[in-house]
Amino acid sequence: MKKQIEAISIIVTILITFLLGYFSIEFFKSYGWSVFVFAPVLIGFLPSFIVGKADGISKKKSSKLGFVTLAFSCLGLLLFAFEGIICIIMSLPIFMLLTWIGSYLGYFLSVKQKISSSNITIILLFFSFSFMGFDYVKKEPTLIPVTTTIVVNSSVEKVWKNVVTFNKIPEPKELIFKTGISYPTDATIKGKGVGAIRYCNFTTGSFVEPITTWDEPNLLQFNVVKQPIPMNEWNPFWDIHPPHLDGYFRSYKGQFKLIEMTDNKTKLEGTTFYKVAIQPEFYWEVWSDFIIHRIHERVLNHIKLESEKKI
Numbered sequence: 001m002k003k004q005i006e007a008i009s010i011i012v013t014i015l016i017t018f019l020l021g022y023f024s025i026e027f028f029k030s031y032g033w034s035v036f037v038f039a040p041v042l043i044g045f046l047p048s049f050i051v052g053k054a055d056g057i058s059k060k061k062s063s064k065l066g067f068v069t070l071a072f073s074c075l076g077l078l079l080f081a082f083e084g085i086i087c088i089i090m091s092l093p094i095f096m097l098l099t100w101i102g103s104y105l106g107y108f109l110s111v112k113q114k115i116s117s118s119n120i121t122i123i124l125l126f127f128s129f130s131f132m133g134f135d136y137v138k139k140e141p142t143l144i145p146v147t148t149t150i151v152v153n154s155s156v157e158k159v160w161k162n163v164v165t166f167n168k169i170p171e172p173k174e175l176i177f178k179t180g181i182s183y184p185t186d187a188t189i190k191g192k193g194v195g196a197i198r199y200c201n202f203t204t205g206s207f208v209e210p211i212t213t214w215d216e217p218n219l220l221q222f223n224v225v226k227q228p229i230p231m232n233e234w235n236p237f238w239d240i241h242p243p244h245l246d247g248y249f250r251s252y253k254g255q256f257k258l259i260e261m262t263d264n265k266t267k268l269e270g271t272t273f274y275k276v277a278i279q280p281e282f283y284w285e286v287w288s289d290f291i292i293h294r295i296h297e298r299v300l301n302h303i304k305l306e307s308e309k310k311i
Contacts, residue, residue: 002055009050010069014076017042021082031244032279040095043069044102052110059107066103072093081240084233086179094283136179141275143252146289148296149269154307156260159268162303163256164198165189169302176294180232184299204228207251221255248277249288268303270296 017039024034044066051057076085091235152159168186169221177183182204198209205228229245251274259267273293277285
């Protein structure tokens with residue numbers, strides 16, 4: 001009987017959280033607090049509370065039940081073509097923490113005699129609408145700068161030439177670029193000076209970058225008016241294209257700054273200014289910064305290699 005209650009609690013929880021996530025993403029166009037905060041808390045809370053009220057539950061069993069429910073939820077995201085493996089892996093740290101918190105709350109409230117199931121239902125409905133309200137009233141994401149620096153043993157003039165355009169970069173060895181995340185391959189330009197159009201080509205398409213500052217050989221600045229999807233999501237069962245690939249991560253502008261240290265030594269800084277429209281922003285900023293630094297390093301190391309070549 002207890003196994004049946006556990007199975008029912010898992011199924012009910014998954015159905016509720018999937019419905020909550022679908023409503024938030026499809027109607028509010030938001031990967032926000034409902035999806036990444038409230039849903040994992042609910043995944044931990046509901047099974048623990050339902051089983052605890054019906055037959056009692058320990059703290060250890062409560063957390064175990066929460067993580068089992070989380071595992072089945074992630075499998076469901078794959079099976080029903082909602083998500084890919086990489087984004088699930090990136091979400092797991094925050095999902096696991098919040099699921100554990102939810103499971104403890106479920107255990108704690110299940111042993112409180114004054115807390116009835118009807119009261120919990122009202123509370124959950126209140127929090128569901130509250131979190132969806134946060135999703136509906138979306139604030140403008142912060143413009144976040146990410147700067148990566150490298151020292152090139154070459155003249156600033158030579159480095160400048162390899163910044164404006166660069167030839168084909170060898171295939172990456174880094175594990176992160178084996179996951180489907182888009183990475184740069186080469187760069188071309190049409191024209192010269194302010195108004196020229198630079199194309200930074202990635203594996204999923206091209207960033208179109210009108211030049212806004214051409215201070216040769218010190219500073220190259222550009223806007224980003226068009227960009228490709230940030231990655232090709234991988235799902236073992238289906239070809240998928242989740243909504244978060246379109247517009248939830250956007251690069252707005254960038255720059256290369258060259259500082260002459262000596263006649264044959266140049267400090268090169270690459271900066272990307274981006275916004276991420278997924279909540280909680282501070283969590284996804286950590287992932288975005290990490291990936292952007294790896295992309296910068298790929299480009300800057302190639303520029304360094306080309307600039308230091310002996311002619």
